[in-house]
Amino acid sequence: xxxxxxxxxxxxxxxxxxxxxxxxxxxxxxxxxxxxxxxxxxxxxxxxxxxxxxxxxxxxxxxxxxxxxxxxxxxxxxxxxxxxxxxxxxxxxxxxxxxxxxxxxxxxxxxxxxxxxxxxxxxxxxxxxxxxxxxxxxxxxxxxxxxxxxxxxxxxxxxxxxxxxxxxxxxxxxxxxxxxxxxxxxxxxxxxxxxxxxxxxxxxxxxxxx
Numbered sequence: 366x367x368x369x370x371x372x373x374x375x376x377x378x379x380x381x382x383x384x385x386x387x388x389x390x391x392x393x394x395x396x397x398x399x400x401x402x403x404x405x406x407x408x409x410x411x412x413x414x415x416x417x418x419x420x421x422x423x424x425x426x427x428x429x430x431x432x433x434x435x436x437x438x439x440x441x442x443x444x445x446x447x448x449x450x451x452x453x454x455x456x457x458x459x460x461x462x463x464x465x466x467x468x469x470x471x472x473x474x475x476x477x478x479x480x481x482x483x484x485x486x487x488x489x490x491x492x493x494x495x496x497x498x499x500x501x502x503x504x505x506x507x508x509x510x511x512x513x514x515x516x517x518x519x520x521x522x523x524x525x526x527x528x529x530x531x532x533x534x535x536x537x538x539x540x541x542x543x544x545x546x547x548x549x550x551x552x553x554x555x556x557x558x559x560x561x562x563x564x565x566x567x568x569x570x571x572x573x574x575x
Contacts (some may be wrong), residue, residue, distance in 0.1 A: 379544060385507050389427065389438050397427045397438075454573035456530035466559040466569045472498050477550055479529070481569060483562075485553030488527060488539040494550055495541045502541035510542060514543065518543045532573040534559045538571070 373533075376521060391398030397419050408414045410422055417545045420428040426439050445461045466481040473496045482489075495502045507519035524537040531550070538555040561572040 387415075389440055392422060392424055392427055392440055394423050397422045397429070454531040456571040458569040458571065460567040460569070468529060469546055470550070470552065471526075472550070473500065473525045475499060479545075480549045481557070481571075482551040482553055482559060485551040487545060487553045487555040488524065488537055489551040489553055490539065490541055491547060492511040492541055492543045492544050493545050500541065505541065510540070512542065512544075512546050514544070514546065517546070527552075529556075529571060532560060532571060 381451045384434075389397060389449075390400050390402045390405065391407070393407075393571045396407050398405065398407050399414065399417065399506075401415055406414055406509055407416070408419045410419050412419060413481075418430040420435065421428055428435055428437050430436075451470055456468065458466045461467055467478055468481070470477055471481040477494065477498060479488075490498075490500075491570060492502065501523070502520045502522050505522035507518050507520050509516050510519040511517075519540045519542045521537050523540060524539050528534075557571075559574055561562050561574060563570040563572065
């Protein structure tokens with residue numbers, strides 16, 4: 366009985382979760398070189414990687430945040446934390462009667478409908494849609510593009526953010542085409558390259574990579 370109790374005591378005293386052992390391998394002005402499980406990444410201030418957010422950094426030390434807790438770290442310091450990989454963010458999009466995947470999105474914080482289009486290099490929207498979303502597209506770089514109605518002027522811009530469900534991508538290249546084409550905003554590869562896509566039985570899954 367004593368042996369069993371001693372075994373239980375030792376078991377309860379053991380750590381429930383292993384430490385993250387994220388090691389600081391480099392400190393720079395505005396960025397930290399981190400290593401987790403053999404994977405290395407330069408993480409800049411304000412960026413979250415594998416659940417760790419870099420708040421401030423310089424050549425001597427950095428402040429990082431894990432699970433709402435902030436730590437000051439220095440070179441070669443291991444960040445002991447009950448690390449949990451953030452849950453994958455997934456959006457389900459059902460195919461409509463026209464065999465299209467259309468869903469709700471937010472562009473620069475404003476709601477709109479988007480058509481998932483892997484054939485589009487960038488997010489593409491008409492000037493009508495851009496104005497309704499408050500986008501000052503004419504500050505972008507103009508060029509000529511071929512549309513179903515002939516040649517049109519398109520402006521290359523960068524959107525602050527595009528969100529589909531909980532999957533948000535920042536600084537997304539886009540094209541704004543003068544006129545009413547496309548009728549629905551095209552969610553092209555400048556956004557889709559940041560998600561994994563799985564299609565089955567008329568349902569498209571968008572899975573966040575970060």
